[in-house]
Amino acid sequence: MLLFLEAGFETPATGVAWLIHIISKHPQVQQKIKAELMSTGGNTQELSIERLDSLVYLDRVVNEVLRLAPPVDGASRTLTADDCLPDSGTQLYKGDEVFIPLHTLAHDTRLWSIDPQLFCPERFLDEDKKRNPYAFIPFGSGHRQCVGQDLARFEMKVIAARLMQYVTFGDGGPEVNAGGHVTSLTVMPKHVGVTIQFD
Numbered sequence: 356m357l358l359f360l361e362a363g364f365e366t367p368a369t370g371v372a373w374l375i376h377i378i379s380k381h382p383q384v385q386q387k388i389k390a391e392l393m394s395t396g397g398n399t400q401e402l403s404i405e406r407l408d409s410l411v412y413l414d415r416v417v418n419e420v421l422r423l424a425p426p427v428d429g430a431s432r433t434l435t436a437d438d439c440l441p442d443s444g445t446q447l448y449k450g451d452e453v454f455i456p457l458h459t460l461a462h463d464t465r466l467w468s469i470d471p472q473l474f475c476p477e478r479f480l481d482e483d484k485k486r487n488p489y490a491f492i493p494f495g496s497g498h499r500q501c502v503g504q505d506l507a508r509f510e511m512k513v514i515a516a517r518l519m520q521y522v523t524f525g526d527g528g529p530e531v532n533a534g535g536h537v538t539s540l541t542v543m544p545k546h547v548g549v550t551i552q553f554d
């Protein structure tokens with residue numbers, strides 16, 4: 356239970372902080388989310404499961420936030436048997452700990468067609484749809500992958516949709532909204548300063 360609280364509290368909160376920081380610098384992305392909300396329900400404020408499911412552009416935005424700024428930057432595995440890496444032939448031994456750099460994979464130019472430094476939700480629709488399956492694993496992979504990932508995506512999507520129904524975020528300027536990062540349990544944005552306009 357404690358693990359669930361520890362693993363499940365800060366992570367989506369960090370994801371939402373990154374989302375607000377990033378979309379504040381991309382007004383056109385906010386306009387597209389708002390347009391999608393209008394086209395799927397007009398002025399109604401209700402966010403049913405069906406309506407949330409139909410917000411496919413918002414899914415791409417959440418994915419792109421998790422790719423550009425993954426709240427967890429790595430996972431690790433301990434080898435239970437000797438093995439070697441397929442391409443390089445590097446020998447690994449039982450008991451070795453291997454670090455899987457989730458952030459690095461998500462920013463490796465060899466694995467992405469569209470510049471991975473760019474915030475581009477459309478990449479999940481276009482060129483990068485057929486990417487290497489391990490290029491984007493913000494919740495890890497395999498049988499120890501994050502058990503809370505559906506809940507986390509749902510939380511981020513509901514919060515983003517609700518916010519976009521009521522407000523538009525503006526960039527608070529190069530210093531207060533400088534981003535950067537600070538690492539504790541998660542990798543959080545260091546400087547988030549946005550303006551909030553009520554629509």
Ligand code: HEM
Binds near residue numbers: 363
């Ligand atoms: C954006 C939010 C989240 C991110 C980025 C995230 C990321 C991760 C990552 C990278 C791992 C390690 C996976 C691996 O080793 O392959 C993990 C494990 C875990 N996560 Fe999440 N997580 C998030 C939200 C949540 C939530 C909401 C919960 C629970 C309510 C949760 C519960 C757990 C648990 C219990 C584990 C350990 C699983 C195991 O060892 O079998 N996480 N998470």
